[in-house]
Amino acid sequence: MVHKYSDRIYYSDFDEVSDRPVLGYVAGNRYGILIDAGSSPRHINAFLQEIYGFGLRKPDFVILTHSHWDHTYGLCALDIPAICNSLTYELLKKDSEKIWDREHFEKYKKSGSIEPFIYEHMEIEYPDISEVSIRLPDMIYTGSFTVDLGDLTVEAYQVANAHSKDGSVILVKEEKVLFVGDSFYTELVGDDWVDHPDLVREYHKALEKLDFDRVFPAHSENISKEEMFAELTERGNA
Numbered sequence: 074m075v076h077k078y079s080d081r082i083y084y085s086d087f088d089e090v091s092d093r094p095v096l097g098y099v100a101g102n103r104y105g106i107l108i109d110a111g112s113s114p115r116h117i118n119a120f121l122q123e124i125y126g127f128g129l130r131k132p133d134f135v136i137l138t139h140s141h142w143d144h145t146y147g148l149c150a151l152d153i154p155a156i157c158n159s160l161t162y163e164l165l166k167k168d169s170e171k172i173w174d175r176e177h178f179e180k181y182k183k184s185g186s187i188e189p190f191i192y193e194h195m196e197i198e199y200p201d202i203s204e205v206s207i208r209l210p211d212m213i214y215t216g217s218f219t220v221d222l223g224d225l226t227v228e229a230y231q232v233a234n235a236h237s238k239d240g241s242v243i244l245v246k247e248e249k250v251l252f253v254g255d256s257f258y259t260e261l262v263g264d265d266w267v268d269h270p271d272l273v274r275e276y277h278k279a280l281e282k283l284d285f286d287r288v289f290p291a292h293s294e295n296i297s298k299e300e301m302f303a304e305l306t307e308r309g310n311a
């Protein structure tokens with residue numbers, strides 16, 4: 074289900090069954106941008122249908138928080154320019170070189186190049202795994218990226234974080250809202266979720282420089298900046 078946060082920001086629920094993440098839609102006076110492309114064409118199309126139900130127009134761009142499948146494999150269903158950082162691009166390129174059929178999917182699971190957690194959720198999202206189609210983004214930045222949507226600024230910052238090597242956080246400046254993708258979470262290693270206090274401290278420091286009030290993580294409820302920083306302080310000291 075999609076919710077209205079403000080006149081200019083909309084976001085979806087996350088789903089623990091198929092591990093679908095929160096998606097965002099940010100509307101300026103001139104352009105609209107999607108935050109993350111979803112797990113599959115089904116996922117992103119369902120989100121867009123609800124967005125149109127609010128009377129919003131088709132988005133003009135999509136920007137990715139990181140390369141993980143649940144945030145990016147819906148990209149092939151979109152015909153708008155896609156933006157990501159250079160590391161996300163490299164990682165997606167690697168994914169696109171995999172062979173997506175049943176035989177190889179089982180092999181990747183066995184060899185550990187696809188973790189059991191990912192395998193299980195992809196099985197739910199893709200009853201036919203050969204439907205996976207990976208589209209590479211078109212506009213690639215390093216460090217940071219800004220787009221003026223018309224009286225509304227969206228800024229992306231590539232940040233060190235515990236979850237992945239390629240995370241970016243997306244700031245909707247005038248609304249003081251930060252979409253963080255999975256960068257707030259720990260890293261999946263085999264069967265375990267592993268934290269990295271040094272990276273958490275680095276992440277915390279980078280976020281302290283940004284002006285925001287509300288945080289949208291991709292697989293949990295949105296929280297205040299204070300709630301987020303309290304947790305980061307705790308994890309950074311562990």
Ligand SMILES: [Zn+2]
Binds near residue numbers: 139141237255
């Ligand atoms: Zn992730």
